[in-house]
Amino acid sequence: MTAEATSSNLTGHNAIAEVSIVLPTYNESKNIPLVFEALKQCLKGVAWEVIVVDDNSPDGSAEVAKKIGQQDSRMRVIRRVGRRGLSGACIEGMLASSAKFVAVMDADLQHDETLLPRMLEELRSDQHDIVIASRHVEGGEVGDGLSAFREWGSNLANSLARRFLKVELSDPMSGFFMLRREAFEELVPSLSSQGFKIMLDIVATSNGSLRIKELPFVFRERLHGESKLDTLVTMDYLGLLMAKLFHDRLSIRFLMFSFVGATGVIVHLIVLKTLLATQIAEFSAAQLVATFVAMTSNFFLNNRLTYRDRRLKGAAWFRGLLTFYLVCSFGVLANVGVAELIYAQQPLWWLAGAAGALMGAVWNYVASKTLTWRQS
Ligand code: GDD
Ligand code: MN
Numbered sequence: 231m232t233a234e235a236t237s238s239n240l241t242g243h244n245a246i247a248e249v250s251i252v253l254p255t256y257n258e259s260k261n262i263p264l265v266f267e268a269l270k271q272c273l274k275g276v277a278w279e280v281i282v283v284d285d286n287s288p289d290g291s292a293e294v295a296k297k298i299g300q301q302d303s304r305m306r307v308i309r310r311v312g313r314r315g316l317s318g319a320c321i322e323g324m325l326a327s328s329a330k331f332v333a334v335m336d337a338d339l340q341h342d343e344t345l346l347p348r349m350l351e352e353l354r355s356d357q358h359d360i361v362i363a364s365r366h367v368e369g370g371e372v373g374d375g376l377s378a379f380r381e382w383g384s385n386l387a388n389s390l391a392r393r394f395l396k397v398e399l400s401d402p403m404s405g406f407f408m409l410r411r412e413a414f415e416e417l418v419p420s421l422s423s424q425g426f427k428i429m430l431d432i433v434a435t436s437n438g439s440l441r442i443k444e445l446p447f448v449f450r451e452r453l454h455g456e457s458k459l460d461t462l463v464t465m466d467y468l469g470l471l472m473a474k475l476f477h478d479r480l481s482i483r484f485l486m487f488s489f490v491g492a493t494g495v496i497v498h499l500i501v502l503k504t505l506l507a508t509q510i511a512e513f514s515a516a517q518l519v520a521t522f523v524a525m526t527s528n529f530f531l532n533n534r535l536t537y538r539d540r541r542l543k544g545a546a547w548f549r550g551l552l553t554f555y556l557v558c559s560f561g562v563l564a565n566v567g568v569a570e571l572i573y574a575q576q577p578l579w580w581l582a583g584a585a586g587a588l589m590g591a592v593w594n595y596v597a598s599k600t601l602t603w604r605q606s
Pocket of ligand 1: 253254255256257258283284285314315316319335336337338340384403404405406426427456457458
């Protein structure tokens, strides 16, 4: 055992943690030891622990964290296999805690860990339920951590949240916060494990019942590795806004699936029009080709967007495509069947047509969820 480990054991590692700091990680093997050291420095005198939630990163992040855990019991690790997603990882990490308070922080040194003792202070005072580190309150800054484009996107997202979710936060996209664990546990059944906006989800779901405190900080630049938040995250965000607008009666996945379905209609019409205009094919042949192109494009987009956490690759991609064709063929039957049934009762073309389309969409969604993108 190293001198370091012995001395830290003496300072009482087995003390029950007052705060668990959840670090979601994906390819952060270089950053994990640095963050852990930084936490040791700034949390002296606090009983804390870290819960790394790693989604089986190919760079061996979980292994790196477990090595630390062999020396220091304040490091705990959850290794998730076959799953991806920031919000889900944060939720699982917080659920694994028994501490009075839980915090979520990026594991890439972009979040200023020296804020943690102050966040803890605020919660201990029992004046607040959640403390959010914000880049947009007086004193907080985006620093060089965000590109101009991301900053613009971030501002847009903030105003949407304010407008539609009635959430008054200066930085609703922040992924750095601490809250009373019990408050979190109460809300957790209604939270979405999809996407990136875990804090916004918590606050929006709480419906104003959380007492919020915002503290400013400067978002730092990444030293090692790269950001995992690509432009698809914007889709997630819009999805969360929609789901909350519909009071969670519609799932984000279903909304994404329907959105992709709508793009499929456009693809279908463009292909049909092109084939007919160039006189390559007769109507029925053109319609058949257009249907296949649209189904393929829907499959491709759903695989990239709706189910990107379960994205099919290689042989599974082909199997998925075939099952998707199969599902959609039955979807057409469901669509036409329902439309005819309704039309027989009530000869309103738009009502029958819309009901048929909805039935088809619901069928395709439910069936492809279990058949094409089934959880392995
Ligand atoms: N377990 C797990 N699974 N962790 C993940 C995943 C995932 O699928 N995706 C990202 N992470 C981890 C990263 O390893 C990092 O520790 C943290 O989550 C944040 O991811 P980054 O990829 O570094 O995000 P960012 O810096 O671009 O975005 C930051 O700013 C956003 C607002 O603009 C984050 O703080 C976001 O939470 C925040 O919304
Ligand atoms: Mn980051």
